[in-house]
Amino acid sequence: MRHFKLASASVISMCAALSAGTAQAEDLTLCWAAWDPANALVELSKDFEAQSGHSMSFEFIPWPNFADRMLNELNSGGKLCDLLIGDSQWIGGGAENGHYVKLNDFFDAEGISMSDFADATVYAYSTWPKGTPNYYALPAMGDANGWFYRKDWFARDDIKAAFMDATGRELAEPKSQKELLEIAQFFQGREIDGKTVYGASIFTERGSEGITMGVTSALYPWGFKYENTPGSYDMDGAVNSAEAVEALEFYKEFYKTATPPGYTNSYMGESLDAFKSGQVAMAMNWFAFFPGLYADPNTGGDKIDFFVNPPQNVAGSTLGGQGISVVSYSDKQEGALEYIKWFAQPDVQAKWWSLGGYSAHNSVLNDPGFVDSAPFAGDFLEAMGSVQDFWQEPAYAELLLAMQKRLHDYVVADQGTAQEALDKLVEDWTEVFEDEGKL
Amino acid sequence: MTDTPLTKAAKATPPGVARKIKGLSDRAIAWIFVGPTLFLLLAINIFPLIWTIRLSFTDFKANRNREVEWIGLRNYERILTDSDIWLNMQATAHFLFWTIFFQVLIGFTLAYLINKKFKGNDLWTTIIVLPMMLSPAVVGNFWKFLYQPQIGLFNYIVGFFTGKDPSSFEMLGSVQLAPWSIVIVDTWMWTPFVMLICLAGLRSIPDYIYEAAEVDRASKLRQFFTITIPMILPFLMLAVLFRGIENFKMFDLVVQLTGGGPGSTTELTSINLKREAFEKWRTGYASAYAIILFVTVFGLASIYVKALNNVKER
Numbered sequence: 001m002r003h004f005k006l007a008s009a010s011v012i013s014m015c016a017a018l019s020a021g022t023a024q025a026e027d028l029t030l031c032w033a034a035w036d037p038a039n040a041l042v043e044l045s046k047d048f049e050a051q052s053g054h055s056m057s058f059e060f061i062p063w064p065n066f067a068d069r070m071l072n073e074l075n076s077g078g079k080l081c082d083l084l085i086g087d088s089q090w091i092g093g094g095a096e097n098g099h100y101v102k103l104n105d106f107f108d109a110e111g112i113s114m115s116d117f118a119d120a121t122v123y124a125y126s127t128w129p130k131g132t133p134n135y136y137a138l139p140a141m142g143d144a145n146g147w148f149y150r151k152d153w154f155a156r157d158d159i160k161a162a163f164m165d166a167t168g169r170e171l172a173e174p175k176s177q178k179e180l181l182e183i184a185q186f187f188q189g190r191e192i193d194g195k196t197v198y199g200a201s202i203f204t205e206r207g208s209e210g211i212t213m214g215v216t217s218a219l220y221p222w223g224f225k226y227e228n229t230p231g232s233y234d235m236d237g238a239v240n241s242a243e244a245v246e247a248l249e250f251y252k253e254f255y256k257t258a259t260p261p262g263y264t265n266s267y268m269g270e271s272l273d274a275f276k277s278g279q280v281a282m283a284m285n286w287f288a289f290f291p292g293l294y295a296d297p298n299t300g301g302d303k304i305d306f307f308v309n310p311p312q313n314v315a316g317s318t319l320g321g322q323g324i325s326v327v328s329y330s331d332k333q334e335g336a337l338e339y340i341k342w343f344a345q346p347d348v349q350a351k352w353w354s355l356g357g358y359s360a361h362n363s364v365l366n367d368p369g370f371v372d373s374a375p376f377a378g379d380f381l382e383a384m385g386s387v388q389d390f391w392q393e394p395a396y397a398e399l400l401l402a403m404q405k406r407l408h409d410y411v412v413a414d415q416g417t418a419q420e421a422l423d424k425l426v427e428d429w430t431e432v433f434e435d436e437g438k439l
Numbered sequence: 440m441t442d443t444p445l446t447k448a449a450k451a452t453p454p455g456v457a458r459k460i461k462g463l464s465d466r467a468i469a470w471i472f473v474g475p476t477l478f479l480l481l482a483i484n485i486f487p488l489i490w491t492i493r494l495s496f497t498d499f500k501a502n503r504n505r506e507v508e509w510i511g512l513r514n515y516e517r518i519l520t521d522s523d524i525w526l527n528m529q530a531t532a533h534f535l536f537w538t539i540f541f542q543v544l545i546g547f548t549l550a551y552l553i554n555k556k557f558k559g560n561d562l563w564t565t566i567i568v569l570p571m572m573l574s575p576a577v578v579g580n581f582w583k584f585l586y587q588p589q590i591g592l593f594n595y596i597v598g599f600f601t602g603k604d605p606s607s608f609e610m611l612g613s614v615q616l617a618p619w620s621i622v623i624v625d626t627w628m629w630t631p632f633v634m635l636i637c638l639a640g641l642r643s644i645p646d647y648i649y650e651a652a653e654v655d656r657a658s659k660l661r662q663f664f665t666i667t668i669p670m671i672l673p674f675l676m677l678a679v680l681f682r683g684i685e686n687f688k689m690f691d692l693v694v695q696l697t698g699g700g701p702g703s704t705t706e707l708t709s710i711n712l713k714r715e716a717f718e719k720w721r722t723g724y725a726s727a728y729a730i731i732l733f734v735t736v737f738g739l740a741s742i743y744v745k746a747l748n749n750v751k752e753r
Contacts, residue, residue, distance in 0.1 A: 068718065075502040075720070097504055206700040262588040264612030264701055394503065398719040405523075405703060413614050413702025435498065 025053045026335040031070060031081035032322075034060035035268075036292045037141055040356040047351070048342050054335050063268055064208050071397065074099040074327070082330040083339055085140050085322045088124045093394040094325060095128035100136040101326040106337055107135060112344045118142065121360035124389050125323030137323025138340050139360035141288065144309070144383035145217045145318040146376070147180075147200075148275065148293055149173070149282040151305040153192060162186075173305070177221050177250060177312040180282075184258035187281035199258030200282040201274035202251075203267055206408045209400055210267035212390065213318050215251050215407050217284060217309050220316025220388045222247035233433050240422035243313065248418040252411045264412050275299060284309075286320045287383065290376040291356040306376040308383045315386035321358065395432050402428035488733075495727035502720040514727035524728075526703060527711045533618055534625070534693075534707060535686050539679055541626040546633025547675065551667075553634070554641045564638075568631045575628070579695025582624045586610040586696075611697050617704050621693050625686065633678045640674030641667070676747045680740065687736055708732055 030045070032038050038060045045056045059080060061069045067087065073080055074094070086094060094100035103126075107114070114122045114135060121139035128136055153159055154171055163171035163186055174180040184199030191197075203214030216224070222243040228234045238244075260279050263270060268285055275283040276299050285293075294300045309317040324343065326336040342348060349361035353373070358380065364370060371378040391399045403425055410421035433439040442450070449457070463471075495514055499507045518524055553564055570578070585593040588606040598605035610620040644667065652662045690709045693699070699706035712732065716725035 071502070072717065093502070097502060205698075206702075207694075207698040260589070261606045262591075262609055262612060264609060265698055398721070401714060401719055408700055409702035412612065412700060413704055415614075415702050 026332045027055045027057055028082045028332055028335050028339060029057045029059055029080060030083040031059040032085040033066045034062045035288060037288050037357045043355055044352055048339060052338055067208060077329045079329050079331060081327050082332045082336040083324055084327050085324045087322055088319060089390050089392050089396040091128045091136055092392045092396060095136045096394045098328055101328050101333060103135045110341050116362055118360045118362060118365055118384060120384055120387055124319055125321060137325040138344055140324035141321045142358040142360040142384055143286050143288050143320030144387050145213060145284055145320060146287050146306060146308055146379055146383055147282055147284050148304055148306045150303060152303040153281055173307040174310045176310050177218060180310050181254050181258060184282060188258045198260040198280050201263060201266060201271040201280045202254060202259055202284050204255060204263060204412055205265050205267035206404060211407045212400060212403045216318045218247045218251040219244055220318060221312040221314060223313045233439050235426050235429055239426050244422055245418045255411050287358060287376060287380050294375060306379050308379045317383040317387050319387040319389040395436050398432045399429055491726045491729060494723050495730050497723040499723040500720050501722040514724045518728055518731060527706050527708050530705060531707045534621060537622045538625045538686055539682050542630045542633045542682055543675060543679060546630045547637045549634045550637035550641055553638060570628045571631045575692040576695050578628050579692045583696055586620060612701055614701055614704050617697055617701055621696055621705055624696060625692060629682060636674050636678040637671060640671040644670045673751045676750060680743055
C-alpha cells in the first residue's frame with residue numbers, strides 16, 4: 001500500500017510538473033526597432049530561453065516606420081507584441097490609453113526597485129504622470145544624441161596647422177556648440193586625400209522625428225524649456241524665447257554652411273552612411289550606434305572618437321532610449337513579466353552592456369571599470385546626466401508632427417524666420433492642448 | 440432543333456433548384472443576382488462613407504479612450520480657414536496641372552510618332568511602356584538616387600549640358616525645384632499610359648477619312664487639326680480624367696521621393712490627410728478633410744464627365 005501511495009504521488013507530481021511546464025513554456029514576442037542593439041538583445045535573450053524554457057520571437061521594425069507601425073498595433077489592440085520596447089515619448093499614451101500594464105505591484109512582489117536604475121532613465125522611460133511613482137516600463141536601453149568624429153583627420157599635422165591658421169586655436173573636440181560649428185565649417189569643402197569632404201552630418205529628416213531630435217540638440221544647450229512652469233502648459237515665452245530663437249538660427253546656419261549637399265532629409269541611416277563613406281569629419285547620432293561605429297573596419301578603431309553634445313549656455317543632450325513594457329492586450333503577460341524580472345537582474349544588465357546594449361542599471365553604470373570599458377562609455381555617462389526629452393503626453397504624435405513641420409519649413413525650406421517658426425509652434429501646441437482639455 | 444445557350448442552361452439546372460426558381464418572378468431572380476454585389480457595395484463603400492460623414496462632426500480620436508463630443512461644423516471651419524491646408528491644395532493643384540499637361544503633350548506626341556509605320560515599332564512601344572509597369576515605390580526610390588547631388592545621374596546630365604557643378608543644385612532639397620522633381624518623375628512614369636490611350640484613339644480613325652481629305656487636297660496640318668484632333672479628343676479627355684483622379688490621390692511616389700518636403704513644399708493633400716488620420720490620429724478632423732476632398736473630386740469629375748459626353752455626342 002505504501003508503495004502504491006508513493007507511486008501515485010510520483011505520477012501525480014510528474015503530471016503536475018509536466019502540465020505546469022507545458023502551461024509555462026510560451027513563445028513570447030518582443031517588438032522593437034531594427035537597429036544594432038536589437039541584435040544584441042537577440043543574443044542576450046538566448047540566456048532567458050535557456051533558463052525559463054520560453055522561446056523568444058522578435059519583431060523589429062525599421063526606425064522610420066517604427067512609431068507608425070507600433071502605435072497602430074497598440075491602438076488597434078493588437079496581440080502581436082507581448083513585450084514592447086517603445087519610445088520614451090509613448091509612455092503617456094501607453095499609460096492613459098491602457099496599452100501598457102502598470103508594473104508597480106509586480107515590481108513590489110518581485111523586489112525590483114526603481115532606485116537600482118539611473119534616475120534620469122526611470123523618470124524618462126518608466127513614469128507616468130512624469131516623476132510620479134507609477135511605473136509602466138523598466139528602463140531597457142539608455143540613450144542620448146551624441147557626436148563622433150574622424151580622430152585620424154583631427155590628428156594630422158597639416159590639418160591642425162590649417163585649423164590654427166584659420167581660427168587661432170588648436171583643433172580638438174569642441175567645448176561649445178559654437179566651436180562645433182567652427183570645426184564643421186573648417187572641414188566643409190576641404191580636400192583630404194584628394195577627396196572633397198564636408199563638415200558634419202546632422203538630422204534633417206521630415207517624416208518621423210529626425211529634425212526635431214537634431215534641433216533639440218541645439219535647443220537644450222541654449223537652455224530651452226517647454227513650459228515656463230513645469231506642468232502648466234504655458235509655453236509662450238519659453239518655447240519661443242530669445243535663446244530658443246538663437247539656437248534655431250544656429251542649427252539652420254549649421255545646416256546651410258557645414259553639411260554635405262543633398263542631406264535635406266537625413267536621419268540615423270544617412271548620418272552613418274555619410275561618416276562611414278568618409279564624406280564628413282563629424283556626425284551626430286545616438287549612442288546606440290557607437291559600438292558598431294567603433295567596430296567598423298574602415299572608419300572605426302583608431303580613426304574614430306566620440307564626444308558628448310557640447311554645451312552652450314548649459315549642458316544638454318537630447319534623450320533617446322526606451323523602456324520595456326508589457327502590452328496589456330497580450331495573452332502571455334505572465335511570461336512577459338518573467339522576462340522583465342530576468343532582464344532586471346544585475347548580471348543580465350552587465351552582459352547587456354557587454355554585448356552592445358546600453359544598460360541603465362546603477363550596478364553597471366557605477367561600476368569603477370565602466371568608464372574605461374568602451375571609448376564612449378564616459379561620454380554616455382556624462383550625456384545621461386544632462387538629458388532632456390520631448391513631450392511624453394498622450395498627444396505626443398500631434399505635438400511632434402507640428403514641430404517637424406515648423407522646423408523643416410524654417411531650416412530646410414527657408415520659410416519665414418526662426419521667431420515665426422517658434423511662434424507658430426506655440427500656436428500649434430496650444431491648439432493640441434486645448435483639444436486635450438489641458439488648456 | 441438545336442439547343443440555344445438559354446435552353447442548355449435550363450437543362451443543366453438541377454431539378455431541385457429549378458423547382459425553387461420556377462415560382463420566382465424575373466425581377467426576383469434579378470435581385471438574387473444583383474443582391475450580393477449590392478450588399479458588398481453598401482457594406483464596403485456606402486456605409487463607411489456615411490460613417491465618415493458622421494465622424495466628421497465629432498472630435499473623435501481613434502487612439503483615445505474618451506467621450507466623443509459632437510462639435511458641429513468646427514472641423515470643416517478649421518480646415519477651410521487653415522492657411523497650411525490651402526498651401527497643400529496649391530501644391531496638389533501644381534502637381535496635377537503640370538503632370539497632366541506634360542503627360543498629354545508628350546504622350547500624344549509619342550503616340551503620333553509610334554503610329555507611323557517604321558521598323559522596330561513594336562520594340563519601341565514596349566520600351567516606352569516599361570516605366571508604367573514598375574511599382575511607384577520602386578520608381579520613387581531609384582529616382583531619389585538619380586537626383587542625389589553628389590552621385591546622381593540626373594544632376595550629372597544636367598551638369599554636362601549646362602556646365603553647372605552637379606552638386607550645386609538639389610532637386611529634392613530645393614523649394615523651387617522639388618515641386619518640379621515630382622512632376623518629372625510622375626511624367627516619366629505615366630506618359631506611356633496616356634500614349635497608349637492616344638494610340639488607341641489614333642488607330643480608331645478610319646484611313647478613308649484621311650484619303651478623302653487627300654483627294655480634297657487638304658494639307659497635312661489641316662488634316663491634323665480638322666480630323667486627328669477632333670477625333671482623338673474624347674480619348675485625350677478620358678486620359679486626362681484617369682490621370683487627374685489618380686494624381687489627386689497621389690501618395691506613394693511622392694512620399695518615397697520627398698516625404699512631402701522640403702518643409703511642406705511637396706506635401707500633397709493625400710500625404711497631409713494620412714498624417715492627420717494615422718499619425719496624429721485626429722479621426723474626426725481627418726474625416727472632415729476626407730469629405731472635403733471627396734466632394735471636390737466628385738464635383739470636378741462630374742462636371743468633366745458631362746463635358747466628355749458632350750464631346751462624344753458631337
